[in-house]
Structure formats: structure tokens, C-alpha cells
Amino acid sequence: MEINSSVVVMRRLIEELNCGKKFTNELKDLIKKHNNIMLAEDLVGKIMTSFSKILSILSSGVELHQFSQVSPRDKSSTSSCLTSNYSIGSCNTSSLKDVNQERCSKRRKIAATTIKEVSTLVDDGHVWRKYGQKEILNSPHPRNYYRCTYKFDQGCEATKQVQKIQENPSRFSITYQGHHTCKIYPSISQILFESSTNEDSSMLLSFNSNTNNYYQPYVHSFHSTYKQETIKEEISSKIFYPNVDQSQRSSRSGYFQPSDDGPIRASLSSRSFDHRANDSSCTTNCSLEMEMELMVGSADFEDLMPFDF
DNA sequence: CGAATTTGACCGGA
DNA sequence: TCCGGTCAAATTCG
Structure with a gap:
């Protein structure tokens, strides 16, 4: 299948899944208004969780395809849109000529990235395990690396990086990568x-x-x-x-x-x-x-x- | 004593 | 060869 059409298919899949997600939410509201069916609600919750996971996987897939279409000279401009102003490493600009090779790499695979700027470090609802700390070039503050505690138990690939903002050391830049697939009760x-x-x-x-x-x-x-x-x-x-x-x-x-x-x-x-x-x-x-x-x-x-x- | 953190080594992309 | 992301042994914590 041509890459272009596969991207279109991916996008349509995501669109459809989003619709399904919306409908399930509506169904849940309907159940709630008429009956207190706890089991049904629980089931709907599970359905929604599945949708979220599927969307997460598909989103990553689309990004991979999109990157593979970018010529080398265009790579920097394209990646800058995804990585924002904060340098979060070269993973997003890495060559994706061989996906299998990438899977074996120690470098992070492309995943959904969210960057937050916060003034205090408090619980974000997930349990993190610190696995590294690095001095970053031209930055007075080290970068701390965290992975989900349930990485090995449940295969959750979510990670985050925390670093003091150079211009404002009282604030932190937190870069979340990947989606949580672990099953815990969020706060x-x-x-x-x-x-x-x-x-x-x-x-x-x-x-x-x-x-x-x-x-x-x-x-x-x-x-x-x-x-x-x-x-x-x-x-x-x-x-x-x-x-x-x-x-x-x-x-x-x-x-x-x-x-x-x-x-x-x-x-x-x-x-x-x-x-x-x-x-x-x-x-x-x-x-x-x-x-x-x-x-x-x-x-x-x-x-x-x-x-x- | 098991879990969590620290930190130097290792690895691979640029 | 440099840089930064990850690993894993050593250390600390509860």
C-alpha cells in the first residue's frame, strides 16, 4: 500500500475511533439517567479505555509514516513543530529508514509528547521511577529521567523528563512521552x-x-x-x-x-x-x-x- | 530487606 | 567524537 494512502486510512481510523468514543460516552450518560447499572458503566469504562489505547497506538503509527515521507533536508523544520522550543533530545529527528532497527535502539521511539511548565513538582497522578540524570550542554541544570513504575509489570512505556528552566529556575519543564497503558486509579x-x-x-x-x-x-x-x-x-x-x-x-x-x-x-x-x-x-x-x-x-x-x- | 535513587558506563544518532 | 537517552551496579531509604 502506498504510504500516502495509508496515512489517509490511519487518519480516518482515528476519526472513526473518536466518534465511537463520543458515542460510548453518550451511551454512558443515557444509562446513568435511566438506571443505576454499575456493571454497565464499568463495561463502558473499559470500552473507553480500549479506545484510548487504540488511538494512542494509531497516533504513533501516523507520526511514523509522516516522518518517513520527509526528505532529509526538510527534517529539521518538520521536527521543530513537534518538539517545541524545548530541546527534548534527538529522538524526534532521528532517521526512520528502518523501523525494526529503531525498535532495537536505546533511543526513544517517536511517541506522543506533551510539554508542561510548572512552578512546583507535585503528584501528577502516576507513579514514576527515576532512572537517570544527565548534565545537559549549555544548561546549568541537569535533566532527570523518569519512567512509569509499571513499565515492567504492565509494559507501560510512558516516560517523563524534568528539568529546571534556565531563564526561570523556580519553574520546571516537564516533557511527557508516550501514553500510560498501565491500570491504576489516577488521582x-x-x-x-x-x-x-x-x-x-x-x-x-x-x-x-x-x-x-x-x-x-x-x-x-x-x-x-x-x-x-x-x-x-x-x-x-x-x-x-x-x-x-x-x-x-x-x-x-x-x-x-x-x-x-x-x-x-x-x-x-x-x-x-x-x-x-x-x-x-x-x-x-x-x-x-x-x-x-x-x-x-x-x-x-x-x-x-x-x-x- | 525490598524498593527507590544515584551515578558512571554504555550505546547510537548526528 | 560529542551529546543525550538508557542501563545497571552501588548506594540509600523506609
Whole structure:
């Protein structure tokens, strides 16, 4: 098959898979509205995970084909688009004349690359193992190399490189390479992180009160099921605790909706009534929307608490 | 004592 | 031959 047409086929495959992903998400919403079918939701979560993996593999494949069409003299200009301003090594500009040879190379294969700039190094939801540190030419700061802890257990090929930014040593440049294929429960910071890169990922947070006025959040998204304990610790106590008397609250719900460019939109709806008056007619509904900067990496939720009814 | 990190060696592309 | 990504033995940590 001609390389050009294979690229087209790849792109169509990716497009179709994205559609399937969207439809599955819609199906999940439908199930949620009509029945509380936990098993079905779990299944849908698995389907979505599979889609994500397939897309990841196919994306890498398209990149390989695209590179193989580039003449040597064009290589530098093409690769610069993918590697951004930060030098992340020569892997992306490496010759791909022999894919089999590349597979055996110690140099990294071409993979999806994401570069983030953060002010503090905090948990990004994955478990990393440091495997190297190198002094980089013309840079005062060494570069640290991390791989996914589950590389050997589960064959997860995700890696990241962390380096202080020369112009601003208080900040770090983090280069993520490859996608996680390991099966772990991501933390909420990872949920937020992935929201910035998946255009169709939206999540719904539901807060159901029990008799103790304790709100049990539950996250629905194509990422399957998250540890509710994590959600409780990382979101419920920090973001969705408006500055009101808890006795006046009966139920709340909220969602995050990533936008195309930058800030994610968070919405909180609250239905409250006054227990002391014991009068259901006093029930009020209020809702608000807010926009907040996605604080990738730093995830300082204290700064994301503008709720004040 | 097992897991994680450190660090010099090794490897391959440019 | 240089540079940077990875390996793996040694060391440290919990």
C-alpha cells in the first residue's frame, strides 16, 4: 500500500475511533439517567479505555509514516513543530529508514509528547521511577529521567523528563512521552491534567448527602471508575465546600467541563433548605458557574476555592 | 530487606 | 567524537 494512502486510512481510523468514543460516552450518560447499572458503566469504562489505547497506538503509527515521507533536508523544520522550543533530545529527528532497527535502539521511539511548565513538582497522578540524570550542554541544570513504575509489570512505556528552566529556575519543564497503558486509579490531579489534553473528556461530579450531611462525590467519565476516597480527599474538602452553614445544605452537584483553549469550566448547583425552620417551602435552588485556570502539575486547590454563596 | 535513587558506563544518532 | 537517552551496579531509604 502506498504510504500516502495509508496515512489517509490511519487518519480516518482515528476519526472513526473518536466518534465511537463520543458515542460510548453518550451511551454512558443515557444509562446513568435511566438506571443505576454499575456493571454497565464499568463495561463502558473499559470500552473507553480500549479506545484510548487504540488511538494512542494509531497516533504513533501516523507520526511514523509522516516522518518517513520527509526528505532529509526538510527534517529539521518538520521536527521543530513537534518538539517545541524545548530541546527534548534527538529522538524526534532521528532517521526512520528502518523501523525494526529503531525498535532495537536505546533511543526513544517517536511517541506522543506533551510539554508542561510548572512552578512546583507535585503528584501528577502516576507513579514514576527515576532512572537517570544527565548534565545537559549549555544548561546549568541537569535533566532527570523518569519512567512509569509499571513499565515492567504492565509494559507501560510512558516516560517523563524534568528539568529546571534556565531563564526561570523556580519553574520546571516537564516533557511527557508516550501514553500510560498501565491500570491504576489516577488521582484527581491526573483527572484535571488529562482534561487539558482530551478535548472530549468531560466529567460529572455528583454529591449525594446522607443523614450526616456528608457528601459523597462520585465521578463519571470515560476514564472508568475512580477511587472515591481520592476524590473525597482532593476535591470535596477543598473545592466544593462553599462558605455556608452545612446544616442548610441538602444536595449539591457539580461538573468540570474542559474548554477548547485553557481554563476548564466548573459548575456547582446547590439545593438547600433550612433545617431549623423544618419548612420544605424554604427550599432554594442556586447555581453558579466559574472558570478556573487549570493548574497542571501544581494543583494548588486552595487557590481554586472561589465559592462563596 | 525490598524498593527507590544515584551515578558512571554504555550505546547510537548526528 | 560529542551529546543525550538508557542501563545497571552501588548506594540509600523506609
